[in-house]
Amino acid sequence: MARIPGMKTQRNAELGLLAFAMVLVAAYGATVEAARIGEITATFWVPAALLSVLFLGLHAVVRYTAPYADPVIIPAVALINGLGVGFLRRLDIGDALSEKQPIPGIFSGIGGRQLAWTLISLILAAVLLLVVRDHKVVSRYAYTLGLTGIVLVMIPAVLPGSISEVNGAKLWVRIGSFSIQPGEFAKLALVSFFAYYLVRKREVLSLASRRVLGIDLPRGRDLGPVVTVWLLSLLVLVFEKDLGTALLYFGLFVVTLYVATERASWLIIGLLLFFGGVYVAYLLGDTVGGPFANFYDRAEVWLDPFSSANYNREFGSSYQLVQGLLSLGTGGLFGSGPGAGLPRFVPEVQNDFIFAGIGEEIGLFGLSALLVLYLLIVERGLRSALAVRDSFGKLVAGGLSFTLGLQIFVILGGITGLIPLTGQTTPFLSAGGSSLMANWLLIAMLLRISNAARGPAAGGAGGDRAGGGPKKAPAQLHGAMTEVIKP
Amino acid sequence: MPEFVLTVARFGFLILLWIFVFTVVGVIRRDLFAGVRSKSIVASPRGVGGAVPEGRPAAKAKRGKAARQLVVTAGNLAGTRITLGEAPITIGRAEDSTLVITDDFASARHARLVPRDGQWFVEDVGSTNGTYLDRGKVSGLTPVPLGVPIRIGRTSLELRP
Numbered sequence: 001m002a003r004i005p006g007m008k009t010q011r012n013a014e015l016g017l018l019a020f021a022m023v024l025v026a027a028y029g030a031t032v033e034a035a036r037i038g039e040i041t042a043t044f045w046v047p048a049a050l051l052s053v054l055f056l057g058l059h060a061v062v063r064y065t066a067p068y069a070d071p072v073i074i075p076a077v078a079l080i081n082g083l084g085v086g087f088l089r090r091l092d093i094g095d096a097l098s099e100k101q102p103i104p105g106i107f108s109g110i111g112g113r114q115l116a117w118t119l120i121s122l123i124l125a126a127v128l129l130l131v132v133r134d135h136k137v138v139s140r141y142a143y144t145l146g147l148t149g150i151v152l153v154m155i156p157a158v159l160p161g162s163i164s165e166v167n168g169a170k171l172w173v174r175i176g177s178f179s180i181q182p183g184e185f186a187k188l189a190l191v192s193f194f195a196y197y198l199v200r201k202r203e204v205l206s207l208a209s210r211r212v213l214g215i216d217l218p219r220g221r222d223l224g225p226v227v228t229v230w231l232l233s234l235l236v237l238v239f240e241k242d243l244g245t246a247l248l249y250f251g252l253f254v255v256t257l258y259v260a261t262e263r264a265s266w267l268i269i270g271l272l273l274f275f276g277g278v279y280v281a282y283l284l285g286d287t288v289g290g291p292f293a294n295f296y297d298r299a300e301v302w303l304d305p306f307s308s309a310n311y312n313r314e315f316g317s318s319y320q321l322v323q324g325l326l327s328l329g330t331g332g333l334f335g336s337g338p339g340a341g342l343p344r345f346v347p348e349v350q351n352d353f354i355f356a357g358i359g360e361e362i363g364l365f366g367l368s369a370l371l372v373l374y375l376l377i378v379e380r381g382l383r384s385a386l387a388v389r390d391s392f393g394k395l396v397a398g399g400l401s402f403t404l405g406l407q408i409f410v411i412l413g414g415i416t417g418l419i420p421l422t423g424q425t426t427p428f429l430s431a432g433g434s435s436l437m438a439n440w441l442l443i444a445m446l447l448r449i450s451n452a453a454r455g456p457a458a459g460g461a462g463g464d465r466a467g468g469g470p471k472k473a474p475a476q477l478h479g480a481m482t483e484v485i486k487p
Numbered sequence: 488m489p490e491f492v493l494t495v496a497r498f499g500f501l502i503l504l505w506i507f508v509f510t511v512v513g514v515i516r517r518d519l520f521a522g523v524r525s526k527s528i529v530a531s532p533r534g535v536g537g538a539v540p541e542g543r544p545a546a547k548a549k550r551g552k553a554a555r556q557l558v559v560t561a562g563n564l565a566g567t568r569i570t571l572g573e574a575p576i577t578i579g580r581a582e583d584s585t586l587v588i589t590d591d592f593a594s595a596r597h598a599r600l601v602p603r604d605g606q607w608f609v610e611d612v613g614s615t616n617g618t619y620l621d622r623g624k625v626s627g628l629t630p631v632p633l634g635v636p637i638r639i640g641r642t643s644l645e646l647r648p
Contacts, residue, residue, distance in 0.1 A: 010514070017511060017514065021507065023503075027499070030496070031497065034488045034492065035497075071514055072514050075511065076511055079507065334497075334498070335497070335501075338496075340493075366501050369501070369507075369508050373508060376508075379515075
């Protein structure tokens with residue numbers, strides 16, 4: 001896209017913020033080494049420097065392909081990602097010290113692996129930005145994407161438990177030591193499909209309604225798709241045994257529906273359906289057991305984690321949740337300092353419980369900073385959704401940012417005991433390739449849409465056409481049908 | 488490492504973290520205020536929009552008061568304002584129009600507003616249901632006085648000073 005002189009791109013602001021973020025990552029590394037090893041080694045800056053090179057690469061791609069994209073998304077995500085790498089390296093150092101091993105190299109252990117995943121994720125994000133020059137193009141492949149999404153969701157459910165089951169939740173595909181979580185990628189595909197579907201149906205869904213008790217209820221036949229997705233997410237709940245994923249897909253659909261139709265009744269219907277379904281699943285787990293038993297156990301653990309019956313359970317014990325809560329409590333307001341905590345008491349501290357591990361060391365004060373950063377990322381996404389001028393872009397940007405926010409809510413709510421714990425990853429922070437790749441792709445898509453939202457209007461304005469660049473006729477989602485009224 | 492250094496590092500890191508958050512907010516704040524002049528759902532393209540405060544319409548003061556804004560007074564987009572420049576404004580359901588109206592009775596390319604020597608003219612560009620200036624149907628270039636409604640389907644637009 002050609003740059004127009006005088007129009008603010010704010011790319012330099014992004015570069016400055018990115019440099020600041022990397023300084024913070026380096027400072028975190030140094031603090032960890034000072035606290036853990038007792039001295040700052042000569043190589044403390046290397047992970048931060050490597051990350052800087054990677055993010056600079058992405059920054060360059062954005063400068064070239066999406067010059068008007070939002071300037072704060074990349075730095076905020078880069079900081080969270082960098083702190084994640086730093087924390088995982090801190091776990092490596094801690095493990096090596098407790099086993100009297102030498103300090104591990106930069107590229108070894110989970111920290112090194114996370115560094116490699118970051119590289120791959122950023123390459124994927126850059127490729128997406130380079131290939132998809134206009135987000136409307138995605139709507140052409142909506143049905144393919146929708147099918148792909150559903151297949152990706154279903155894969156772990158149909159595979160035998162030995163391949164797909166980890167800690168009771170069937171969300172993975174494991175081949176040897178390598179495992180991916182296809183559901184992470186399904187989010188992106190499903191958002192695009194929902195957006196496309198609702199752009200075409202929004203008029204019917206928002207106009208035809210009956211008014212009951214002050215809220216506009218949609219007609220029975222228009223409820224079809226929302227009921228289908230509700231059933232689908234309940235199937236996910238039952239067969240993949242994961243409330244978080246079910247909540248994610250269902251919430252995603254309901255919110256996209258709400259954004260498309262501007263009707264609060266969809267939110268009310270959605271919430272009632274979901275909580276009703278979950279409550280029935282809980283009751284069935286109590287009486288029938290079988291596929292519902294896992295969810296029942298989790299709900300029991302959530303209701304009373306500190307009871308000895310739940311703590312001493314053989315399967316699905318509340319041990320992890322309790323350790324996480326104790327970690328957060330030990331951290332208190334200001335934390336024990338980076339590198340000075342005892343994260344290894346919490347099982348899975350590198351994955352689901354990374355927030356508890358980090359929280360112990362940076363305290364409520366630091367955690368709230370991280371949460372504000374997440375909030376800002378989501379806010380920038382929603383802002384792009386407001387500003388972009390086509391309905392498909394609005395729904396995709398709104399859906400993607402909401403998914404990101406909902407996922408953070410689900411895992412954080414789980415760790416802090418607000419909702420039953422489920423095995424979601426913390427975006428950009430947790431160890432693991434699937435989550436990192438999928439979320440960076442999500443960010444790339446948001447950047448692409450925010451570029452369209454903040455950039456000059458592509459054509460249409462007649463003589464004062466903004467800038468050069470090829471002017472293709474944009475895809476007409478509505479068609480150009482006009483009703484004739486007789487005078 | 489002495490205890491003192493560790494404490495400084497620990498709190499220094501937290502403070503830096505929050506400084507970063509506030510810097511990010513600062514950048515966004517500037518960005519938010521830059522767009523505050525044009526509170527339109529439909530972002531105005533360059534040369535038309537309020538994003539360029541110094542690029543005020545050159546055509547003015549010829550007839551006492553010149554139109555500076557196009558305001559949607561009725562319809563789905565009611566409340567939307569577009570600051571007028573020197574560029575023509577296209578109105579229709581097509582997504583590349585300057586003002587994309589979601590109105591069932593509007594055509595993809597419905598009407599056009601063009602400035603000539605400080606006066607704005609409205610022109611129907613082959614719509615199905617027609618464009619009305621106050622009560623009369625628009626055919627050909629018609630001058631638009633300030634405050635007189637242009638009706639397109641269920642949407643009404645007005646020029647304001």
